[in-house]
Amino acid sequence: xxxxTIHIRGxxxxxxxxxxxxRIATREGIRGEVENRNDGVFIIATGDEDALDKFEKAxxxxxxxxxxxxxxxxxxxxxQDYKDxxxxxxxxxxxxxxxxxxxxxxxxxxxxxxxxxxxRVDYPLINCTNCGPRFSIIKDLPYDRPNTTMxxxxxxxxxxxxxxxxxxxxxxxxxxxxxxxxxxxxIIGSEDQRTGxxxxxxxxxxxxxxxxxxxxxxxxxxHLICDPYNDKAIEKLRQRKGREGKPFxxxxxxxxxAKQHAVISNEEEKLLSSWxxxxxxxxxxxxxxxxxxxxxxxxxIVLPYMPIHYLIFEELETSSILFTSANLxxxxxxxxxxxxxxxxxxxxxxxxxxxxxIYNRVDDSLAKVMAGKAVILRRSRSYTPxxxxxxxxxxxxxxxxxxxxxxxxxxxxxxxxxxxxIGDLKNEASMDFYRSSYKLLSKLFRFxxxxxxxxxxxxxxxxxxxxxxxxxxxxxxxxxxxxxxxIASCMAENMLDEKVIxxxxxxxxxxxxxxxWGGEILLADYKEFERVYHLDYVPIVGxxxxxxxxxxxGLAYLNKYYPDKSAIYALAKDxxxxxxRSALYLKGIDKGIxxxxxxxxxxxxxxxxxxxxxxxxxxxxxxxxxxxESVIDNTEKGFYDYSLESGIISFGPTIEQITNDRLxxxxxxxxxxxxxxxxxxxLIEAVGEVAQLSGIRKVVLSGGTFQNSYLTSxxxxxxxxxxxxxxxxxxxxxxxxxxxxxxMAIAARKLSTI
Ligand code: ZN
Ligand code: FE
Numbered sequence: 001x002x003x004x005t006i007h008i009r010g011x012x013x014x015x016x017x018x019x020x021x022x023r024i025a026t027r028e029g030i031r032g033e034v035e036n037r038n039d040g041v042f043i044i045a046t047g048d049e050d051a052l053d054k055f056e057k058a059x060x061x062x063x064x065x066x067x068x069x070x071x072x073x074x075x076x077x078x079x080q081d082y083k084d085x086x087x088x089x090x091x092x093x094x095x096x097x098x099x100x101x102x103x104x105x106x107x108x109x110x111x112x113x114x115x116x117x118x119x120r121v122d123y124p125l126i127n128c129t130n131c132g133p134r135f136s137i138i139k140d141l142p143y144d145r146p147n148t149t150m151x152x153x154x155x156x157x158x159x160x161x162x163x164x165x166x167x168x169x170x171x172x173x174x175x176x177x178x179x180x181x182x183x184x185x186x187i188i189g190s191e192d193q194r195t196g197x198x199x200x201x202x203x204x205x206x207x208x209x210x211x212x213x214x215x216x217x218x219x220x221x222x223h224l225i226c227d228p229y230n231d232k233a234i235e236k237l238r239q240r241k242g243r244e245g246k247p248f249x250x251x252x253x254x255x256x257x258a259k260q261h262a263v264i265s266n267e268e269e270k271l272l273s274s275w276x277x278x279x280x281x282x283x284x285x286x287x288x289x290x291x292x293x294x295x296x297x298x299x300x301i302v303l304p305y306m307p308i309h310y311l312i313f314e315e316l317e318t319s320s321i322l323f324t325s326a327n328l329x330x331x332x333x334x335x336x337x338x339x340x341x342x343x344x345x346x347x348x349x350x351x352x353x354x355x356x357x358i359y360n361r362v363d364d365s366l367a368k369v370m371a372g373k374a375v376i377l378r379r380s381r382s383y384t385p386x387x388x389x390x391x392x393x394x395x396x397x398x399x400x401x402x403x404x405x406x407x408x409x410x411x412x413x414x415x416x417x418x419x420x421x422i423g424d425l426k427n428e429a430s431m432d433f434y435r436s437s438y439k440l441l442s443k444l445f446r447f448x449x450x451x452x453x454x455x456x457x458x459x460x461x462x463x464x465x466x467x468x469x470x471x472x473x474x475x476x477x478x479x480x481x482x483x484x485x486x487i488a489s490c491m492a493e494n495m496l497d498e499k500v501i502x503x504x505x506x507x508x509x510x511x512x513x514x515x516x517w518g519g520e521i522l523l524a525d526y527k528e529f530e531r532v533y534h535l536d537y538v539p540i541v542g543x544x545x546x547x548x549x550x551x552x553x554g555l556a557y558l559n560k561y562y563p564d565k566s567a568i569y570a571l572a573k574d575x576x577x578x579x580x581r582s583a584l585y586l587k588g589i590d591k592g593i594x595x596x597x598x599x600x601x602x603x604x605x606x607x608x609x610x611x612x613x614x615x616x617x618x619x620x621x622x623x624x625x626x627x628x629e630s631v632i633d634n635t636e637k638g639f640y641d642y643s644l645e646s647g648i649i650s651f652g653p654t655i656e657q658i659t660n661d662r663l664x665x666x667x668x669x670x671x672x673x674x675x676x677x678x679x680x681x682x683l684i685e686a687v688g689e690v691a692q693l694s695g696i697r698k699v700v701l702s703g704g705t706f707q708n709s710y711l712t713s714x715x716x717x718x719x720x721x722x723x724x725x726x727x728x729x730x731x732x733x734x735x736x737x738x739x740x741x742x743x744m745a746i747a748a749r750k751l752s753t754i
Contacts, residue, residue, distance in 0.1 A: 220362030396450025482509025554610025
């Protein structure tokens with residue numbers, strides 16, 4: 001007999017870890033005890049050496065799905081005599097903090113209990129130690145019921161018994177509840193607050209099938225639901241919500257139903273059915289109303305993740321529903337019941353709530369598979385606030401993020417904790433959300449800022465926030481160039497700490513030279529970067545309107561690269577721009593009025609979308625590049641010319657040839673494919689040049705342009721073929737939603753050398 005102490009750090013609370021330890025200890029004949037501490041789980045284990053080894057292996061290999069064992073420190077200790085194995089009372093011995101679990105989709109066992117457990121038949125908020133709400137209901141640590149929004153619900157004797165029984169699946173499941181004692185759903189405005197859940201689901205199903213709209217309170221915010229086959233219902237929803245063209249997601253009853261709407265690979269199937277249940281962007285099969293995906297060739301699908309979703313499908317005739325966040329245009333998703341009653345009245349015909357507060361707002365997460373790898377595009381429900389270890393002290397660093405699709409980060413230990421998806425900070429309500437989320441996360445993680453880091457851009461509201469914080473607290477503020485932060489973000493999540501070739505391609509980011517960047521090849525590590533290649537600068541007029549009005553980039557690119565001016569006017573007319581207006585616009589470029597220099601991939605894609613007539617004016621962010629990708633003919637292998645010269649990648653020849661193809665009525669699907677192939681070729685050739693000069697073979701891809709599946713896969717596969725080590729994002733988005741991680745990684749290295 002020998003004894004060991006085992007200290008496990010990581011995400012080990014609120015995920016059923018102690019009962020799991022108890023189960024495997026009993027199985028392997030181990031005696032001793034396990035306890036929860038602020039900084040993790042602490043075990044004393046006594047047994048044969050062989051059994052102890054097996055026990056430790058099982059601790060890693062069989063850990064609960066949502067848990068994350070980051071560090072397991074096992075040490076010999078004096079032999080200690082125990083009669084059995086037990087779970088002992090929590091002991092808070094330090095201010096160090098262990099991870100907070102994200103929300104977890106309802107598990108299979110709980111779904112079965114909805115049929116078989118007398119006090120939980122049809123209970124629509126059923127949960128256990130392996131599933132249910134976590135981050136959305138937590139107010140403070142440690143994760144105990146009084147620190148959650150379950151505080152006001154007293155457990156009935158039956159639930160209490162399960163909660164206290166170490167052999168029960170609901171042992172210390174903080175949100176444990178049932179039909180007798182837990183929160184319940186109700187219809188807002190209905191007299192009878194306790195209508196049975198079956199009646200509520202029937203009312204939901206009837207409302208949907210009549211072509212009307214339902215608002216339903218979800219895990220981290222309200223959703224709007226309607227029939228995805230009914231054009232009129234969707235039109236009504238678009239109109240009422242003020243959402244013109246942006247695609248909607250659907251929720252499908254199960255994988256078979258999902259496969260009716262989309263082509264689904266094994267990797268995508270895994271992502272769809274994972275416990276995180278993100279919305280997954282897939283290649284669509286055109287079974288639904290065209291209005292759902294707004295004529296794009298992709299569709300976002302999510303599988304049910306709350307118990308009530310399954311109950312609703314039991315009453316529905318269709319196997320899919322349109323499923324979108326309940327917010328007004330660009331505001332954050334609604335979480336509050338009173339606000340829902342007031343603001344959703346004009347949108348939804350039926351509003352269904354439950355009487356438990358959502359404390360932390362979390363929107364649905366969004367992901368897709370590119371080059372065979374799952375990549376997150378919007379990181380929120382079921383991901384936040386999982387920590388990301390960046391292998392360098394981050395303690396006290398606040399990283400402000402960027403402006404669009406914002407997410408900020410706070411540093412604890414060696415971890416970066418990214419906030420949930422906040423949104424576009426220019427929207428006042430989103431900026432309020434940013435401030436309040438900063439307060440909530442700071443309290444939850446016992447965070448006190450020692451340094452701040454922001455983007456270069458002086459007008460980003462996140463930059464202002466960091467400046468104010470640094471001023472108020474009298475702490476340093478670091479400013480990091482946008483594309484350097486993108487590359488650092490992808491490096492950090494891939495645990496790279498050396499010089500790499502970084503491809504940072506996106507819409508906008510302020511460059512070190514005062515111009516607008518977004519087509520950059522950098523030689524970078526965390527400390528510094530060198531801009532070795534960039535897209536040729538093009539002057540474009542229109543400032544704030546440029547990213548919405550692709551025709552502006554179209555005319556600017558033609559002006560710079562197309563020799564025949566009369567053809568430009570003809571094309572402008574095709575774009576719906578009168579001769580007078582285009583003449584005025586071109587004059588503006590010549591005179592440099594309100595114009596800026598762009599080396600931006602986003603603008604290049606906009607220009608091609610406009611010249612080919614695919615998209616002139618966007619109704620949502622990045623619509624033009626998305627439409628351009630959407631029309632690609634995959635069988636087309638041709639490409640256009642480009643040039644690489646003294647650090648500049650010019651797509652001048654590409655633009656000229658595209659314009660000629662367009663004037664010769666070549667199919668847009670082929671032009672788009674050739675264009676994408678040309679961009680991929682140019683990047684691969686430029687990487688080759690840089691690799692030859694620098695001897696570096698590690699290539700990192702980041703920035704919003706690498707949400708384009710076709711381009712990302714082409715570049716990734718080609719570089720792999722040439723034996724480069726290529727790194728993509730996976731746990732944080734390639735878009736600006738992942739920027740805070742890069743800012744933090746850079747600031748952490750700066751601080752470590754001070
Ligand atoms: Zn469960
Ligand atoms: Fe960016």
